Amino acid sequence: MIEAKELIKRYGDKVAVDGLSFTIRPGVVTGFLGPNGAGKSTTMRMIVGLDAPTSGSVTVNGKSYREHSAPLREVGALLEARSIHTGRSAYHHLLALAATTGISRRRVDDVIDLVGLTDVARKRVGGFSLGMGQRLGIASALLGDPHTLVLDEPVNGLDPEGVRWIRNLLRGIAAEGRAVLVSSHLMSEMALTADHLLVVGRGRLIADVPLAGFTDLVARESVHVRTPQEHALRTALADTGVSVSGVERGLLEVTGLTAEQVGDRAFAAGLPVHQLVTVRPSLEEAFMELTKDAVEYHGTTTRGGTR
Numbered sequence: 571m572i573e574a575k576e577l578i579k580r581y582g583d584k585v586a587v588d589g590l591s592f593t594i595r596p597g598v599v600t601g602f603l604g605p606n607g608a609g610k611s612t613t614m615r616m617i618v619g620l621d622a623p624t625s626g627s628v629t630v631n632g633k634s635y636r637e638h639s640a641p642l643r644e645v646g647a648l649l650e651a652r653s654i655h656t657g658r659s660a661y662h663h664l665l666a667l668a669a670t671t672g673i674s675r676r677r678v679d680d681v682i683d684l685v686g687l688t689d690v691a692r693k694r695v696g697g698f699s700l701g702m703g704q705r706l707g708i709a710s711a712l713l714g715d716p717h718t719l720v721l722d723e724p725v726n727g728l729d730p731e732g733v734r735w736i737r738n739l740l741r742g743i744a745a746e747g748r749a750v751l752v753s754s755h756l757m758s759e760m761a762l763t764a765d766h767l768l769v770v771g772r773g774r775l776i777a778d779v780p781l782a783g784f785t786d787l788v789a790r791e792s793v794h795v796r797t798p799q800e801h802a803l804r805t806a807l808a809d810t811g812v813s814v815s816g817v818e819r820g821l822l823e824v825t826g827l828t829a830e831q832v833g834d835r836a837f838a839a840g841l842p843v844h845q846l847v848t849v850r851p852s853l854e855e856a857f858m859e860l861t862k863d864a865v866e867y868h869g870t871t872t873r874g875g876t877r
Contacts, residue, residue: 571593571594571595571596571630571631571632571718571749572592572593572594572617572628572629572630572645572718572720572749572751573592573593573594573628573629574590574591574592574593574613574617574626574627574628575591575626575627575628576589576590576591576625576626576627577589577590577591577613577616577623577626577627577628578590578623578624578625578626579609579612579613579616579621579623579624579773580624585773586609586612586773587609587612587613587616587623587773588609588772588773588774589626589773589774589775590609590613590626590770590773590774590775591626591775592768592775592778594718594749594750594751594768595749595766596717596747596748596749597744597745597747597748597749598744598749598750598765598766599740599741599744599750599752599763599764599765599766600749600750600751600752600764600765600766600767600768601752601753601754601760601763601764601766601767601768601781602614602751602752602753602754602768602770603753603754603757603760603767603768603769603770603857604753604769604770604771604776604861604864605771605861605864607772608770608771608772608773608861608864609770609772609773610722610753610770611649611722611753612773613628613770614647614649614720614722614751614753615649616628617630617635617645617647617720617751618630618635618641618645618647618649618720619634619635619636619641620649630644630645630718631644631645631717631718640671640672640714641671641714642667642670642671642673642713642714642716643671643714643715643716643717644714644716644717644718645716645717645718645719645720646710646711646712646713646714646716646718646719646720647711647719647720647721648704648707648708648710648711648720648721648722648724649720649722650707650722652703652707654695654703654706654707655695656694656695656696657694657695657696658694658695659691659692659693659694659695660682660687660690660691660692660693660695660698660706660709661678661682661691661692663695663706663710664678664681664682664706664709664710664713665678667710667713668713671714673713673714677713677715678713681709681712681713682709684709684712684739685705685706685708685709685712686705686732686735687702687705687706687709690702699727700726700727701727701728701729701732703727704724704725704726704727704728704732705728705732707724708721708724708736708739716748717748717749718748718749718750718751719740719743719748719749719750719751719752720751720752721740721750721751721752721753722753723753723754723755724736724740724752724754725737725754725756725759733759737759737762737763740752740763741763744765751768752764757852757853757854757857758853758854760781760853761781761852761853764781765780765781766778766779766780766781767779767780767781767784769857769860769861770864771860771861771863771864772864774864776860776861776864777860781853784853784856785850785851785852785853785855785856787856787860788851788855788856788859788860790825790851790855790859791825791848791849791850791851792823792824792825792848792849793823793824793825793827793828793829793832793846793847793848793849794817794821794822794823794824794845794846794847794849795821795822795824795832795836795843795845795846796820796821796822796843796844796845796846797820797822797836797841797842797843797844798820798842798844799841799842800816800819800820800822802839802841803822803836803839803841803843804822806835806836806838806839806841807822807824807827807832807835809826809827811826812824812825812826812827813825813826820844821845823849828848829846829847829848832846833846
């Protein structure tokens with residue numbers, strides 16, 4: 571379990587993390603979300619003792635990371651998969667880590683097999699692809715068979731098979747009663763992997779909710795209704811607080827009314843309805859809405875050039 575209390579981190583005048591308090595519980599995959607510059611990586615670095623908080627505290631299984639006599643057995647971390655000596659083989663990299671905590675060679679072999687690197691275990695890491703490097707980083711995190719996992723963008727560089735593999739791995743680890751904190755910018759993957767979401771922006775907590783309740787934070791539920799008499803239905807639905815817009819020919823999006831109310835009004839007006847469905851915002855849409863004021867770096871939709 572990870573517990574953060576009023577966690578603050580400043581770099582000069584910049585506040586990277588601003589009063590974060592949260593608990594990452596066993597048996598749960600917690601997705602850690604936020605725009606670039608939100609403070610996610612800084613928070614993860616403080617969890618594993620790479621950065622010291624300016625104030626506040628963060629503990630893993632009741633102690634700060636540096637107080638654990640065998641930290642690899644308490645928390646496994648993947649923060650930068652490529653921070654490995656490129657001249658070493660995957661096997662000898664893991665063997666060196668294992669030696670620091672009395673972990674057996676057999677466990678090294680086990681995690682190599684688990685992450686699918688058996689065929690390249692004796693090859694130099696410098697020749698690894700991005701995806702292979704990620705698998706090695708995950709192997710390093712799993713080496714001590716830890717109670718808690720902290721993974722920063724673990725699916726980066728993985729192919730579809732690898733993405734499915736890490737998803738099933740994390741859910742399996744949580745099912746064993748371990749705590750998992752995983753950050754990602756892939757909303758679709760978080761929707762399939764996480765049980766709980768922790769969302770930050772500009773270093774501050776925005777949401778700390780179960781996945782199932784996240785979209786409820788954004789009150790943008792709408793109704794899609796398909797009819798061959800689009801204009802007449804628009805007129806029948808017109809009311810204060812009701813918005814009707816065209817999605818495509820014959821398909822309207824209605825906000826301000828429930829699906830039942832839309833159906834009742836269409837029936838009362840004698841209008842045919844060929845489709846009627848309630849549409850909830852996706853995880854990505856809800857995330858974008860909640861963090862729109864916390865985005866530090868904005869792109870544009872126009873294309874420009876230089877001469």
